[in-house]
Amino acid sequence: MGKMIQAICRKCNTRFSVRQGDGSRVHLLHCVRCGREKAVKIQEFAGHCQESIIGFFNTPEENPAVRQEFLPVDARKYTALIEHKAGLCVCGAPFSMIGKPRCPACRSSAFERDPGSPKTRYY
Ligand SMILES: [Zn+2]
Numbered sequence: 706m707g708k709m710i711q712a713i714c715r716k717c718n719t720r721f722s723v724r725q726g727d728g729s730r731v732h733l734l735h736c737v738r739c740g741r742e743k744a745v746k747i748q749e750f751a752g753h754c755q756e757s758i759i760g761f762f763n764t765p766e767e768n769p770a771v772r773q774e775f776l777p778v779d780a781r782k783y784t785a786l787i788e789h790k791a792g793l794c795v796c797g798a799p800f801s802m803i804g805k806p807r808c809p810a811c812r813s814s815a816f817e818r819d820p821g822s823p824k825t826r827y828y
């Protein structure tokens with residue numbers, strides 16, 4: 706399950722919301738250069754066993770519905786497929802499964818949670 710937090714940039718104090726982790730129906734990728742977010746729908750991968758895909762990215766502790774016998778899928782192949790599907794960011798750099806969210810103002814990846822923000826939202 707993914708969550709949404711309010712973040713404050715450590716460099717320029719810009720407040721922005723950050724989604725962390727994969728949602729139940731999407732993988733969240735980030736541009737390796739500017740941190741722009743891209744969500745790739747899991748359902749778009751017809752022909753793949755959806756449970757095995759979800760199973761790879763969520764441990765059974767996080768998602769009890771995941772059955773151990775679906776693990777592991779071919780992680781590298783799958784990651785490459787998702788990243789290919791995500792394509793390129795408007796800045797020209799690729800999206801990555803391990804890319805980090807960045808401040809929309811200064812593109813710093815150093816941010817902390819806004820202590821005065823409303824509760825974390827889950828999606
Ligand atoms: Zn970019």
Ligand SMILES: [Zn+2]
Binds near residue numbers: 715717718811812813
């Ligand atoms: Zn910033």
